[in-house]
Amino acid sequence: MFLEIEFESEIPIYQQIKNQIIREIALGHLKLGQDLPSVRQLAADIGINFHTVNKVYNQLKQEGWVVIHRKSGVIVNPDLNAQKTTAYITTLEELLNITTAEAYLRGVTKEEFMALVAKNYEQYILKGEG
Amino acid sequence: MFLEIEFESEIPIYQQIKNQIIREIALGHLKLGQDLPSVRQLAADIGINFHTVNKVYNQLKQEGWVVIHRKSGVIVNPDLNAQKTTAYITTLEELLNITTAEAYLRGVTKEEFMALVAKNYEQYILKGEG
Amino acid sequence: MFLEIEFESEIPIYQQIKNQIIREIALGHLKLGQDLPSVRQLAADIGINFHTVNKVYNQLKQEGWVVIHRKSGVIVNPDLNAQKTTAYITTLEELLNITTAEAYLRGVTKEEFMALVAKNYEQYILKGEG
Amino acid sequence: MFLEIEFESEIPIYQQIKNQIIREIALGHLKLGQDLPSVRQLAADIGINFHTVNKVYNQLKQEGWVVIHRKSGVIVNPDLNAQKTTAYITTLEELLNITTAEAYLRGVTKEEFMALVAKNYEQYILKGEG
DNA sequence: GTGGTCTAGACCACT
DNA sequence: GTGGTCTAGACCACA
CATH class of the missing domain: 1.10.10.10 (Winged helix-like DNA-binding domain superfamily/Winged helix DNA-binding domain)
Known part of the structure; x- marks a missing residue:
């Protein structure tokens, strides 16, 4: 590892x-x-x-x-699943809230930001082909 | 405030x-x-x-x-602008990297995640109309 | 077994x-x-x-x-009996002491707790009829 | 304390x-x-x-x-409440299961056991009068 | 050899 | 002064 x-x-x-x-x-x-x-x-x-x-x-x-x-x-954990708890979503929302605020003020457009997010998320979806 | x-x-x-x-x-x-x-x-x-x-x-x-x-x-700061430094982008990327990893594993789909991001970002764009 | x-x-x-x-x-x-x-x-x-x-x-x-x-x-042990020693009772009391404390705080009412206990104990009494 | x-x-x-x-x-x-x-x-x-x-x-x-x-x-925790989760109940049941088994075999009757439990639980209910 | 517990002491971030 | 982090080393329970 x-x-x-x-x-x-x-x-x-x-x-x-x-x-x-x-x-x-x-x-x-x-x-x-x-x-x-x-x-x-x-x-x-x-x-x-x-x-x-x-x-x-x-x-x-x-x-x-x-x-x-x-x-x-x-x-x-072999049974890794179903952890999308409301507590987690709340925490995630708060994180995104401040993160997007700063990005917005720093001049990162919505499109740029979304592209960054998509790029990062996709690396996990595509793992099978890596 | x-x-x-x-x-x-x-x-x-x-x-x-x-x-x-x-x-x-x-x-x-x-x-x-x-x-x-x-x-x-x-x-x-x-x-x-x-x-x-x-x-x-x-x-x-x-x-x-x-x-x-x-x-x-x-x-x-009345001249608040142009802070999209490479250092900031790097930090942002690292943050999104681990955040999307956890979201992915917790079962938040890409669409859900993107929607959350969009919703959070948009509240700042729409401020003038609020 | x-x-x-x-x-x-x-x-x-x-x-x-x-x-x-x-x-x-x-x-x-x-x-x-x-x-x-x-x-x-x-x-x-x-x-x-x-x-x-x-x-x-x-x-x-x-x-x-x-x-x-x-x-x-x-x-x-064919002569299994009479093990109700004071040492055992003391240990049992200590266990019940902390167990009931937590149950109480977690909102398990006395009635619920007693019912759980009764249910568990009775499975051993009823063994002959099982 | x-x-x-x-x-x-x-x-x-x-x-x-x-x-x-x-x-x-x-x-x-x-x-x-x-x-x-x-x-x-x-x-x-x-x-x-x-x-x-x-x-x-x-x-x-x-x-x-x-x-x-x-x-x-x-x-x-000032908001101590609502912790009666199913996970906790499961754990509690397992504990009572083995505890009652041993008590039964050691000759503690159901009545004696229930009395012990009641005595222990009640000390928490009666705390206001202590 | 594995993780778990406990001690001891240092340094740091926060308020 | 508070909790948080990290190091270091000892001993134990478990498998």
Whole structure:
């Protein structure tokens, strides 16, 4: 698994790892049911403390992305589905609200913005052909 | 100016204020050149420490949203424009990248997502008619 | 013997097996004196390491649920009775204490809770008629 | 806040703290909206590391018992309600299932068991008179 | 070897 | 002073 961490970023390391793992799942690089590296393995690969990875895995578990299998370690949740909760949609709306506001003021037209969104979304749809 | 702060939110208070001020500008509730409440006034209204508001205004100035006017205090930058820097676009892309990944996995279709984006963007275009 | 193990559960596998064996006895599916599968047999059935099953049988023996018979292997304790020790009651009380606290706060009324308890207890009383 | 931790217990310290805080809320010793001790304060009181308390508070937040208020620190969730989810009921049923099985086999009659449950539940109902 | 728990100490962001 | 992040190292339960 390729994870690129920016140690100088404002975004906490554990958050970057979470984001990238979710992205890897969306891209199909991590298949449902596939097992992730062990906490200590991934920590060693990235060059960070295993507690940080542990935190990531626990949060991913809490949010339903992975399950901790007593035989296989941590695996991508095989039943990943139906998470389009109202709570999530609300959060998403708020994020888009401020994001579009700033984009609008910065002169990104609606068309440009929509194109960016479409381009980003489509990479996940097209994963099968990648 | 209506600012709704959620003290239980994950988002820092200063960030919430920044977001809402930018949104107010995008909505046209705050006109270019219009003056914002004084640091102490806004702090009192929200019920927070004035240092927090100070931080907000400084960052808004740093990013070009407002200017500190010797007489009038803090006003919305009258020359607000052309901030579509490549740095901003890069940041925006990264944000959309992870956001669309999660939306895709949670079952938000491309159409639904695009509709959400359009709806949010359009509220700023339509401000003149509001 | 039907044992359903959830490998993704928080509960250790050995604990799940223990729970289910005790439940099978309470339900009368396992009669007093009846013999349990061999360690290796049960391990193979479930698809786990036989050390885990070994641990289960040893603990069950320790707690008096089964006896290790020289000839017949492991059998349900034919003299199963009188285990209502004060130590057990204390443990049970502590468990009920926190369990009822959470149920109360989550809005499960006393009547609902009592009904749940009754329903669960009664399945063991009615075993003879099952 | 009185918390009695058994350091020799099988139950992890953080779990004991969680249980007792939930119990304190149910007993009304901790009112809705009331603030809890800071992580470092509580850790010092109990004589443990603050990370352990931090873990507790984060889990309580995840489960909706408390909210982390940016001004007041950690407070009991003022909107504590409606948590009688099906997921919780399922978990509760499974717990009662094995608990009643063992009680039945140990000779605790249905009446005795129900009386224990009632006694435990009622302490939370009667909190207003305590 | 796996994840889980706990300790200890440092630094940071926020208010 | 508050919680959040990260590091580091020890020990344990589980399989």
